[in-house]
Amino acid sequence: MPVIIKNAEEIAKMRVAGRLAAEALDYIGQFVKPGVTTNELDKLIYNYHVEVQGGYPAPLGYGNPPFPKSCCTSVNHVICHGIPDDKPLKNGDIINIDVTIIKDGFHGDSSRMYAVGTISPQAQRLINITHDSMMAGIAAVKPGATLGDIGYACQQVAENAGYSVVQEFCGHGVGRGFHEEPQVLHYGRKHTGLKLEPGMIFTIEPMINQGKRHLRILEDGWTVVTKDRKLSAQWEHEVLVTEQGHEILTVSPLTGRP
Ligand code: MF3
Ligand code: CO
Ligand code: CO
Secondary structure, three states: OOOOOOOHHHHHHHHHHHHHHHHHHHHHHHHOOOOOEHHHHHHHHHHHHHHHOOOEEOOOOOOOOOOOOOOEEEEOOEEEOOOOOOOEOOOOOEEEEEEEEEEOOEEEEEEEEEEOOOOOHHHHHHHHHHHHHHHHHHHOOOOOOEHHHHHHHHHHHHHHOOOEEOOOOOEEEOOOOOOEEEEEOOOOOOOOOOEOOOOOEEEEOOEEEOOOOOEEEOOOOOOEEEOOOOOEEEOEEEEEEOOOOEEEOOOOOOOOOO
């Protein structure tokens, strides 16, 4: 399957889906506190996507085994694809909430890190550097640049800070499909890989580990954890390649910032 170049009509729908994903992440922030369970957050996300936004949560029933919930909640040493459950969050936890809404046939996929109560300076630094890594990758996006340029930029920021980049999971093309081509690695070499063209839309979603990059997948078939049980963080945006450079489709309507 080739990379799908989106036309103006498709881009307009992706802008809507992206905004809704960002709005859902803005909405959920107020509920992330010590004592809340990730199942409670999941129900809030389901209801918001369906009742308020008139869309549907793409994670629900996705893949094999079917993902059982409406969003991913990845706490502390969980790298990604954490399954919401009945365990309450506790003061000092860090959590990634990854939402994907399907609206009018198109996917809005974005994730952010949230602090539960007061977190350690080390955890806050990991969150900040991971955001810097994502933004460095986004800054590399323009026509004529390559996927390798994006990966290189993400990797430089993470490794210069003493962290490691997860290699087994990556960003992806997104549109009518949840996961389209191309694969967007968060490590790589400059001037290598696919050349970017206007109308491409893909996610950049680096997973950055405090310790080593190695991971393990739990028996549930989804939950990805660090082998060394150290912290991991992730942020995710959808990015459109424009004639001028790029446009982030999942900017927070609340703060106006990525
Ligand atoms: N939202 C994730 C991504 O960024 C994919 C989650 S798949 C699920 O690509 F089934 F776990 F939801
Ligand atoms: Co994604
Ligand atoms: Co996602």
